[in-house]
Amino acid sequence: MSKKKSVLVVGAGLSGICISLQLQENNCSVTLVDNGVNFSSRVAVGMINPLVFRRMTKSWRVDDFLPYLKTFYSTIEKQTDSHFFFPVPIRRLFSSEQERDFWLKKEKREDFQPYMNKVSSEDYAYDQGKNPFGSGRVNETFFLDTELFYKKTITYIEHKGIILREEFDFNSLKDNNYNGVKYDEIIFCQGYLNKDNSYFNYLPIDPTKGQVITIKSKSLPEDVSLNRKCFILPKGEQKFKVGSTYEWHNTTTHITEESKLHILENLSYIIDEKVEVIEQIAGVRPTVKDRRPVIGTHPEYKNYHIFNGLGAKGYMLAPLLSKEFVDYLIFGKELDKEIDIRRFNKSE
Numbered sequence: 001m002s003k004k005k006s007v008l009v010v011g012a013g014l015s016g017i018c019i020s021l022q023l024q025e026n027n028c029s030v031t032l033v034d035n036g037v038n039f040s041s042r043v044a045v046g047m048i049n050p051l052v053f054r055r056m057t058k059s060w061r062v063d064d065f066l067p068y069l070k071t072f073y074s075t076i077e078k079q080t081d082s083h084f085f086f087p088v089p090i091r092r093l094f095s096s097e098q099e100r101d102f103w104l105k106k107e108k109r110e111d112f113q114p115y116m117n118k119v120s121s122e123d124y125a126y127d128q129g130k131n132p133f134g135s136g137r138v139n140e141t142f143f144l145d146t147e148l149f150y151k152k153t154i155t156y157i158e159h160k161g162i163i164l165r166e167e168f169d170f171n172s173l174k175d176n177n178y179n180g181v182k183y184d185e186i187i188f189c190q191g192y193l194n195k196d197n198s199y200f201n202y203l204p205i206d207p208t209k210g211q212v213i214t215i216k217s218k219s220l221p222e223d224v225s226l227n228r229k230c231f232i233l234p235k236g237e238q239k240f241k242v243g244s245t246y247e248w249h250n251t252t253t254h255i256t257e258e259s260k261l262h263i264l265e266n267l268s269y270i271i272d273e274k275v276e277v278i279e280q281i282a283g284v285r286p287t288v289k290d291r292r293p294v295i296g297t298h299p300e301y302k303n304y305h306i307f308n309g310l311g312a313k314g315y316m317l318a319p320l321l322s323k324e325f326v327d328y329l330i331f332g333k334e335l336d337k338e339i340d341i342r343r344f345n346k347s348e
């Protein structure tokens with residue numbers, strides 16, 4: 001019988017959580033270290049949208065990711081006796097005739113049909129948001145209550161493993177030993193804070209700040225997520241999350257008036273109501289220029305690994321990619337070349 005692997009996971013955001021769950025599922029012993037300062041996973045709105053509206057394309061590998069994530073999140077809901085994963089219809093209010101024509105072309109294609117409803121007279125007549133060019137409804141769209149997902153999964157992981165609530169101290173790491181304990185593998189899942197990791201900070205993970213506001217509105221619909229220039233996610237009792245900004249190469253984590261006004265201006269393309277802003281939050285996404293995650297093993301330290309760079313779509317990507325990574329780590333399966341860190345050179 002093979003020995004149970006002991007693994008140290010650094011960072012309990014979405015990446016570290018999914019990796020830990022997959023490792024425990026494969027009978028590994030997991031120690032998860034986190035400093036409690038999370039700037040992405042717990043700030044995220046948690047929307048899952050199979051389309052990229054800007055280019056009217058399908059999201060990367062969506063046909064693989066969607067079926068897997070539905071089973072993954074529903075299974076964790078059962079295991080943790082909670083409900084954090086919900087379907088939500090998304091309606092795209094077209095910005096121009098050109099965008100509508102793009103959609104009309106794509107909706108005929110077989111590979112888009114699972115995700116696009118055919119535009120009907122009802123979509124042209126839709127009047128719960130400004131709709132001068134008509135609108136299209138997307139299928140297979142979901143959102144997670146990210147705070148509840150975090151709380152429930154952390155408790156579940158701790159039940160089977162160990163959580164160290166502290167700053168990971170790189171000075172206490174010597175070969176495979178951390179604070180005097182020996183681990184078979186060490187996996188770094190630090191989000192944008194990878195910049196402080198001297199083993200992996202050669203990888204081009206760029207910080208992309210994002211801000212989201214919560215508003216109260218009397219006129220917005222509560223049964224659909226409207227999208228044009230911004231997204232609006234209904235949260236019940238006339239509250240809505242609206243966002244988000246993309247502030248490239250920005251590592252600050254405070255909210256700004258400028259971003260609030262920017263989001264409100266975008267919202268004015270959907271409604272004219274003067275809404276009340278009741279909350280504003282900011283976070284930093286770990287993004288990569290080629291828009292693919294960075295996953296794999298250090299070129300010199302063969303037991304040090306990284307799982308990072310989930311960008312703006314972490315909640316769609318993390319479930320299956322964490323499985324693929326654990327299959328690589330435990331069973332020696334090949335990693336998808338598109339995500340493998342070997343696409344970047346480590347120059348001395």
Ligand SMILES: Cc1cc2nc3c(=O)[nH]c(=O)nc-3n(C[C@H](O)[C@H](O)[C@H](O)COP(=O)(O)OP(=O)(O)OC[C@H]3O[C@@H](n4cnc5c(N)ncnc54)[C@H](O)[C@@H]3O)c2cc1C
Nearest residue numbers: 011013014015035037041046047168191210283313314315
């Ligand atoms: C405003 C905003 C909105 C978003 N909306 C969505 C959305 O709707 N849908 C979607 O799919 N994605 C969304 N995202 C993106 C999503 O949040 C990310 O893809 C994902 O959460 C990244 O997860 P991560 O675990 O890699 O990083 P993080 O969430 O940053 O987690 C890293 C963890 O490591 C810890 N850590 C780092 N260094 C150390 C150390 N030295 N010692 C101890 N702990 C350490 C940090 O404290 C943190 O808890 C959004 C992001 C933002 C900012």
